[in-house]
Amino acid sequence: MNPDFIYKVLPLYKDAAVLTLQVGFIGIFLSVLIGLVCSLIRYYKVPFLTGAVAVYIEISRNTPLIIQLFFFYYGLPKIGFKMNAFVCGAVGLGFLGGSYMAEAFRSGLEAIAKVQIESACSLGLSGLQTMRYIIFPQAFALSFPAFMANVIFLLKETSVFSAISLMDLMFTAKDLIGIYSKTAESLFLLVVFYLIILLPVSLLGSYVERRLGRHGFGS
């Protein structure tokens, strides 16, 4: 281990981590949006769209992100959809995460007993009000552990962005190994930076899960 080298390349890793986080957050935001829309479509059984959503979920869940990214980044431009690597990374993560989020939200929505909805109805709440005040708050608490698990999963998946030549942490590490052949230092920093990104989220996830469990939300 060479401390001078580590000190020298630290800024490179910092930039890469910031880029990873930016793409990651936009991608996760997109997946929450897609997931919410898809789970609501399936919950309300919207005609035609339900089938389309089911097909999307199966394709997205049964293919690896790296292949999806290759298709989006190298395949789609041939039929006229051009995206730069940054946008493509976020869209790819959104495409993958959308289905995982949809499943998480759906299991929450479906766990709400029918009698609650009937009670809301008999109290004179509209469909929208029932969703806003009765279903959503409970479903949210129920699906939160799965949601956190998905966030961690998606943050981990950001490591494949280097496949579409986004200058992320993996790209930086591989580059430095290639240029300086300082393997130990490069890999050490790679692990440290991923721990910095993932450990707090993971700890937050298990903390929230414990709290939700203790207070018996929705149980």
Place this chain on the structure above:
Amino acid sequence: MDLGLEVLFKGRNLIRLLGGLGMALKISLIAVLISIPLGILMGSFMTVKNRVVTLILRFYLEFIRIMPQLVLLFLVFFGTTRAFGLNVSGEAASIFVFALWGTAEMGDLVRGALQGIAAHQYESAYALGMTKAQTYFYIVFPQTVRRLIPLSINLITRMIKTTSLIVMIGVVEVLKVAQQIIEANRTASPNAAFGVYLFVLLMYFAACFPISRLAGYLEKKWR
């Protein structure tokens, strides 16, 4: 519009792509076959009442879990060369990493299944006069297996999806073959990238979809 699909039917391209997928499937199969017995062992050890053992296994599990699989691949592929002067092939490195990862995941599944067996099941078995071995063999084991089979089938699809990463450490698999085909046909069919990558996507889908369906079916049936 030219979708570049004709490239697939030229020469041996289709067979080469399938061969690439075969490589990925082979690595995931070997890794799964290693992880299942090791995972069962690890999961059983995680339930013992020895703090040192459980702490070490817990640390192993959490480290493997929190690191992206690609980072683990890099650590083994580039790290072993540096640390031991070994020149590990990409294939060997990926089998090692995926077995390591699969063992951790499988171990956690086994631990969950074992701890999910209620205490009264043991107590009732002892009350009926069963020995410890009989209790495990007739009561605990059958229930654990029922819970574990769907979950381990799911692990196979995750493994197949994860093996697509091995292209990043230079193993020749589907994506590499796809790149070669696209490159070779650049002038004849400039849109090959669309058709070929679409086909690769569908190939992975065709490999994973039936397996995850089977897992879902068994999970419902054996609940």
